Amino acid sequence: MSTTLITNLSEAFTADAELRVVKDAAILIDGDKIAWIGPATEAPRAGKTIDAGHRAALPGWVDSHSHLVFAGDRSAEFVARMAGQDYAAGGIAVTTAATRAASDYDLTRLVMGRAAEALAGGTTYLETKTGYGLGVEEEARHARIASTVVDKVTFLGAHLVPAGMDAQEYTDLVCGEMLERVAPYVQFADVFCERGAFNEAQSRQVLTAARDAGLGLRVHGNQLGPGPGVQLAVEFGAASVDHVNYLDEADVTALAGSWKDWDAARRTGVPGTVATCLPACDLSTRQPLAPGRELLDAGVQIALASNCNPGTSYTSSMAFCVATAVLQMHLSIEEAIVAATYGGALALGVQEAVGSLEVGKRADIQLLNAPSVAHLAYRPGMNLTGPVFRAGVLAAGRL
Numbered sequence: 001m002s003t004t005l006i007t008n009l010s011e012a013f014t015a016d017a018e019l020r021v022v023k024d025a026a027i028l029i030d031g032d033k034i035a036w037i038g039p040a041t042e043a044p045r046a047g048k049t050i051d052a053g054h055r056a057a058l059p060g061w062v063d064s065h066s067h068l069v070f071a072g073d074r075s076a077e078f079v080a081r082m083a084g085q086d087y088a089a090g091g092i093a094v095t096t097a098a099t100r101a102a103s104d105y106d107l108t109r110l111v112m113g114r115a116a117e118a119l120a121g122g123t124t125y126l127e128t129k130t131g132y133g134l135g136v137e138e139e140a141r142h143a144r145i146a147s148t149v150v151d152k153v154t155f156l157g158a159h160l161v162p163a164g165m166d167a168q169e170y171t172d173l174v175c176g177e178m179l180e181r182v183a184p185y186v187q188f189a190d191v192f193c194e195r196g197a198f199n200e201a202q203s204r205q206v207l208t209a210a211r212d213a214g215l216g217l218r219v220h221g222n223q224l225g226p227g228p229g230v231q232l233a234v235e236f237g238a239a240s241v242d243h244v245n246y247l248d249e250a251d252v253t254a255l256a257g258s259w260k261d262w263d264a265a266r267r268t269g270v271p272g273t274v275a276t277c278l279p280a281c282d283l284s285t286r287q288p289l290a291p292g293r294e295l296l297d298a299g300v301q302i303a304l305a306s307n308c309n310p311g312t313s314y315t316s317s318m319a320f321c322v323a324t325a326v327l328q329m330h331l332s333i334e335e336a337i338v339a340a341t342y343g344g345a346l347a348l349g350v351q352e353a354v355g356s357l358e359v360g361k362r363a364d365i366q367l368l369n370a371p372s373v374a375h376l377a378y379r380p381g382m383n384l385t386g387p388v389f390r391a392g393v394l395a396a397g398r399l
């Protein structure tokens, strides 16, 4: 029998639609899937049994927004920002130069190291973006390297207009030769729709070209000020719009409406546009936190993601994001965990396969060195991640 029973769980939080907390639980894994979940006293027999030592269990994190393909470091910029300098989109150029200088071997090793860090922190499904290449060859190289390491790759050639290049000329390049070269390695395309990056017309051009190439869409929008990012994302049926710090009422209404627009859902194959909040980035840039509470109250699906990147959020700790969302955004612990698991899966279009503890889903399970999931916010900053199972296999941590 290739079944494994994880038993003696103090509780299991399912993060499914019913938000079940099963006390004194057990989970049966069959191959790479969850086969059963319920009270340990009712557990079926299994080929092998693992004693969880009265730990709590929850789904592995689904981190739907990161930028892991880079070399170098921007701690000097961070220090200057903490001393009062404003964040502007231009710092990306520093990373672009360092990354260009790194060999395939070194860059692959760096991405693998960061993915391993994320896994050790409980992340079992990971998206990452290109966007530090800003040229045809480099973007294609970053997409190829990323595709060998992470689960989903997003093309973000439209991250910044490289120095010395005309914005329209660069947008045309992104939508033409660059997109064509990168497309075999990626599932999504993204555009940084922000003052100092790409304006509405250019963002529209990128989204149209990516849609025509058959890619899923997402938008970096409304991070540094109000803007057209959210409206564009909804109009194009994007899977997510990320950052969402500066929203007006029409933005929130449009996001909520995207989850009720069945015609659009049928046409695009996307159930609605997820608003992805990036609390670690908000703290590191001293921006007002994205209004996660208000979005949830308005009926918007939200995700929490790390935005791990060298400029504005150099952490892949989803537990830190969850604690911040509870303590600062006023989400309940259950809401924050759902946003960091099922919400991320929705943003990546893999909600049928991962993102909750449900029978038939991939056995992506993290155990906490704590008796309840509330400890994630109750003991902020503590490393509570215990053993992490990915596709039914112990992938990080020790039993």
Ligand SMILES: [Zn+2]
Pocket (backbone or CB within 6 Å): 065, 066, 067, 220, 307
């Ligand atoms: Zn980002």
